[in-house]
Amino acid sequence: MQDIFAARVLLVDDQPELLALVSGRLRQAGYGTVDTAAGCAEARACFAAHRPDVMILDINLPDGDGFSLFRELRRQADIPALFLSARDADADRLFGLGLGADDYLTKPFLTQELLLRLQGILRRAYRLPSQRTVQIGPCTVRLGDAAAELAGRTAALTATELTLLQKLADNRGHIVTFDALCQAVWGDGYYGYENALGVHIRHLREKVEVEPSRPRYLVTVRGLGYRLEVQP
Amino acid sequence: MKSLCKLAARCLLAAVGVALSLVIVLLSVLVGVGLHEAQNYPYSHYQVGEVAQALRRTGSGFALDAAHTPEEWLDGYEWAMQLDEQGSVIWRLGLPAGLNRDYTVGEVAGFSRWYLDGYPVFVWRNDYGLMVLAKAKGSIWRYSYYSTPDAVWVAVRSAVQAAAFVLAAALLVCGLLLWRLWRSLRSIGEGLDALAQGQPVTVQAEGILSELAQTLDCTGELLRRQNEALARRDAARTNWVAGVSHDIRTPLALIVGYAERLEPDETARKIRMQAQKIKALVEDLNLTSKLQYNAQPLRLAEVQAGALLRQAAADFCNSELPANTRLVFSLDEKAGQALLHADAALLARALENLLQNAARHNAEGCTVTLAANCNGGHLVITVSDDGTGYPPAVLTALQTGETGENTPHILGLHLVEQIVAAHGGQTAFSRNQPHGAKAVLTLPLA
Numbered sequence: 001m002q003d004i005f006a007a008r009v010l011l012v013d014d015q016p017e018l019l020a021l022v023s024g025r026l027r028q029a030g031y032g033t034v035d036t037a038a039g040c041a042e043a044r045a046c047f048a049a050h051r052p053d054v055m056i057l058d059i060n061l062p063d064g065d066g067f068s069l070f071r072e073l074r075r076q077a078d079i080p081a082l083f084l085s086a087r088d089a090d091a092d093r094l095f096g097l098g099l100g101a102d103d104y105l106t107k108p109f110l111t112q113e114l115l116l117r118l119q120g121i122l123r124r125a126y127r128l129p130s131q132r133t134v135q136i137g138p139c140t141v142r143l144g145d146a147a148a149e150l151a152g153r154t155a156a157l158t159a160t161e162l163t164l165l166q167k168l169a170d171n172r173g174h175i176v177t178f179d180a181l182c183q184a185v186w187g188d189g190y191y192g193y194e195n196a197l198g199v200h201i202r203h204l205r206e207k208v209e210v211e212p213s214r215p216r217y218l219v220t221v222r223g224l225g226y227r228l229e230v231q232p
Numbered sequence: 233m234k235s236l237c238k239l240a241a242r243c244l245l246a247a248v249g250v251a252l253s254l255v256i257v258l259l260s261v262l263v264g265v266g267l268h269e270a271q272n273y274p275y276s277h278y279q280v281g282e283v284a285q286a287l288r289r290t291g292s293g294f295a296l297d298a299a300h301t302p303e304e305w306l307d308g309y310e311w312a313m314q315l316d317e318q319g320s321v322i323w324r325l326g327l328p329a330g331l332n333r334d335y336t337v338g339e340v341a342g343f344s345r346w347y348l349d350g351y352p353v354f355v356w357r358n359d360y361g362l363m364v365l366a367k368a369k370g371s372i373w374r375y376s377y378y379s380t381p382d383a384v385w386v387a388v389r390s391a392v393q394a395a396a397f398v399l400a401a402a403l404l405v406c407g408l409l410l411w412r413l414w415r416s417l418r419s420i421g422e423g424l425d426a427l428a429q430g431q432p433v434t435v436q437a438e439g440i441l442s443e444l445a446q447t448l449d450c451t452g453e454l455l456r457r458q459n460e461a462l463a464r465r466d467a468a469r470t471n472w473v474a475g476v477s478h479d480i481r482t483p484l485a486l487i488v489g490y491a492e493r494l495e496p497d498e499t500a501r502k503i504r505m506q507a508q509k510i511k512a513l514v515e516d517l518n519l520t521s522k523l524q525y526n527a528q529p530l531r532l533a534e535v536q537a538g539a540l541l542r543q544a545a546a547d548f549c550n551s552e553l554p555a556n557t558r559l560v561f562s563l564d565e566k567a568g569q570a571l572l573h574a575d576a577a578l579l580a581r582a583l584e585n586l587l588q589n590a591a592r593h594n595a596e597g598c599t600v601t602l603a604a605n606c607n608g609g610h611l612v613i614t615v616s617d618d619g620t621g622y623p624p625a626v627l628t629a630l631q632t633g634e635t636g637e638n639t640p641h642i643l644g645l646h647l648v649e650q651i652v653a654a655h656g657g658q659t660a661f662s663r664n665q666p667h668g669a670k671a672v673l674t675l676p677l678a
Contacts, residue, residue: 108484
């Protein structure tokens, strides 16, 4: 697979309207092939006919449950999957993720969020290089190459800076807390790395901001975290 | 158990008290009867010794002291005689003729111990020999006792030992009876304890307490059935709420999805935002019913208060807020590093409800403050604003916890109270100075 949009998506849900909405949105976003199934039997048939690259599964299905279906299909092929369910209990979410699903999204959901999560799953599962570029004012960052171009100069981003920038770009326009950034870089045991985070952000600013001492895009929200401002 | 021990001790004391009282009463009766009977004892005004000492030698022989008449001296006696050292009668008063003779040593020895011609007689030595006084025939029985000093000691010792043995036996029997009673009482006490803690009750007691035990068993069974019925009803209610909220989610997903497709149209955005509000309401409803009926187990873990509060503040700032809404975030260093033993998702929900409540009820904008500090073993989180504040009816309902017909619907804030209470903390809602709403959450630190 060259590109995430080449992925074949299998969408299983018992609500025809929801199938129509989500498959429509997926096609609109650029996914070429979206198979839909309204139940377990249909899903099995679809799976046998055309092996999908990613599955989006509902849990309450008329002829079975999504958890069992997931286990059954996973035995045949290791295909990434995302649960999309109205069941919001922690127990269900943890059970689904515990089975090995890549993500769990509860209804009602923002289709935009579903698309972003699906992209993430595909990129991770098939190790696709990110073609994504992030525009920060006059600076262009190519995430795939970890390169920031500013005023004709190209600076290489370190792995930490790239992770930070990716996290901030994923939440562009929104505050990302110190804790969330530290966790993205250092994992769960991040306590005590807050000062190191400041240092990495300063280095990142030197590469993407015109005036690193007076940042216009990568701004500090005092006491909370950082925000990558949206492009005007 | 402590009260049972006290009861047993009291029973024992009561038994001892009753026994002692009985002994005292018996002794009193005995003494009384003895005193009464003593009055019926053959009456004599003067003792033998007094009469014997009252004999005086006169010119013509002997006579009793003139202070009293001879009849007064002999009041209560049949007759009297004075024997000399040889056994001859030297003075007599009312002596039957047959007895007016000389007495041999053997006769004197005999009657001094037993009877003289059927008369019980008493003797007393005086200056002139032996005074003999006789009572009426058949008025007195005479006995003779002998004992060695050892025998007396043995008797006394045996009496003491017997008394001790009897006392010990009585105490043992008393103790055994008490022990049996105590055992029955203990099982009933345990049954009551179990009942108080809502555990199933089976009490086994014998004898007089068996009926009590049966009643207790019946009560326990009744309570158990009632609790079961209540639990079933709670579960049914929770399941019903969960089912409804589940069923609402799919149509809501469609509303959000289609509205999203029409954006950036302003109307579509409003539809989506309202749909998301319904989503939050449904989630609150589901959570509140689960918390109320204990159907939501807390997923407790160590939570860094700073991270939790920063995330809540960031989520609030990142959400779509009315224009002119501002957040002031203040966290003292200790509170930032404090650790809570908490369900992070639930606490985040409580903070979100408080912050969003402030924004939602002040459409023209306000300054919301999220502050936290450590106080003793507690983390104190304050969410306040300078907006319109809680309406009086809402504040009353929040502060008194009263639910009546006209109670305003405060689902979101009620959920905050429930979540904080589930973490062993307290929530206080009040008016902020000079105006606005203020909620203070006090949570125990890990």
